Amino acid sequence: MKFGIDSIKTALLVLCTWLATAGSAVAASPGHWDVGLYGNIFGAREYQVWVPADYQQTQPLPVLLVLHGCVTGPNLMGEASGFNDVADTEGFIVVYPRQNLTANPARCWNWQLPINQARGSGEASILAGIVDEVKADYNVDPRRVYVTGISAGGAMTSIMLACYSDVFAAGAVHSGGMYKGATTVSGSAYALLAGSIYSPDSNGRLAWQCSGSPSPRPIPLLVFHGTVDTTVNPVNGQQAVRQFLQTNDLADDGLDNDSVKYQPTSTIAGQVPGGHAYTVYNYSYGGKTLAQHYVVQGMGHAWSGSQSGLPFTDVKGPDATLITWLFLKDHLR
Structure with a gap:
């Protein structure tokens, strides 16, 4: 069989295209774990970093700090949430600190202790230091942390958002509570059972003051909570929303003048096929959603929508992982 010169050229072009495609596939790097250790005068904590697929040192990426709950750690939190899979698709770095058994026998973050509720102090300073270390070790977009x-971990998230508004562009509290919802161990037990004894408006001012910035920035917040959560009373989710709206009321102009109102600008009802119904309360300001509150009917103390089958997850809820990321990525510091 004879081949003309055009046929040969075509065949060579196809071969070159295939080789280039194959080469790209081989060069593509999968996501992987890195491990680190950060310490300061308040102690040291291990952390794990999920470096997403196709990470390139030349491209700055967003960073998501994920704080686990009690009796768990980075690997289980990564599996339960599924954030690593979303990170591979969306292109962001995920950081999972690990609480020490020596700091808390149940590996809970000690959100209720005053030493951890201040900027530059306690566990908050360690977590902020971990973020700084990740920024130094990877190419990070500082506007998208x-x-x-x-x-x-949700209660600790409120502390980080309150006291480090110059670091984080936005955050999400899942089955947690507001900033300084308790300031003693006994007070935390009561808050978990019945909600904080403190006023969200008063704590909103304390959160604004904790940022350490002369002009604290607005903090967009997403809250997820189940209506039958017997571990953390759902009222804690309501208090977290109200507290951060009060913080944002002060952050926009330094005045407590109800410029940001605790009044939903829209309410949306949803239903997971074969799963839970839920309601989304949206609070908008300046043309953007400043706060969003997902209330999931019939869900207990769980990561909503997880497909992992692990304890403290609920496959019948809306996909909290994807919803969280889509909310966060819309905000720049």
């Missing part, structure tokens, strides 16, 4: 957590 976010934080989220569940349960004790």
